[in-house]
Amino acid sequence: MTNKDKVHAFFAALETEDAKAIAALFAEGGKHINPYNCGVFPTGAEGREAIEAYWAPTFPNFDGMTFPIHEMLDMEGNGVFVRFTGKIKLKEDAGWYENDYYATFKFNDAGEIIEYVEIFNPVTAAKGFGLLDQLAAKA
Numbered sequence: 001m002t003n004k005d006k007v008h009a010f011f012a013a014l015e016t017e018d019a020k021a022i023a024a025l026f027a028e029g030g031k032h033i034n035p036y037n038c039g040v041f042p043t044g045a046e047g048r049e050a051i052e053a054y055w056a057p058t059f060p061n062f063d064g065m066t067f068p069i070h071e072m073l074d075m076e077g078n079g080v081f082v083r084f085t086g087k088i089k090l091k092e093d094a095g096w097y098e099n100d101y102y103a104t105f106k107f108n109d110a111g112e113i114i115e116y117v118e119i120f121n122p123v124t125a126a127k128g129f130g131l132l133d134q135l136a137a138k139a
Contacts, residue, residue, distance in 0.1 A: 063091050
């Protein structure tokens with residue numbers, strides 16, 4: 001399985017809401033980093049167990065999600081860059097949250113993710129989840 005195949009597997013696991021499958025793609029000390037969390041959103045997680053624990057409680061909050069990939073490029077070394085959209089159906093007919101994302105995946109020689117960096121627009125995210133007041137308070 002190529003690194004790009006692993007990236008596709010990551011997004012497939014997100015869409016099927018399988019936190020164990022997501023965590024299994026990471027190296028034991030793998031990192032999920034959200035550098036633009038702005039103190040409002042989670043900063044990420046380190047290690048398989050923490051990555052599974054990061055994602056598992058997220059899925060019950062939504063009525064489905066898709067992540068169309070617009071661009072996927074090999075990076076130098078064992079890395080992949082991805083530009084994608086997150087489309088998440090909010091519960092109780094509250095509509096949809098949609099944001100554009102950029103991400104980098106770095107892999108070890110065994111093909112495990114050692115670093116996943118997720119870049120998103122925190123203003124769009126805060127608006128979508130009703131957290132604009134919290135974001136403004138952090139500014």
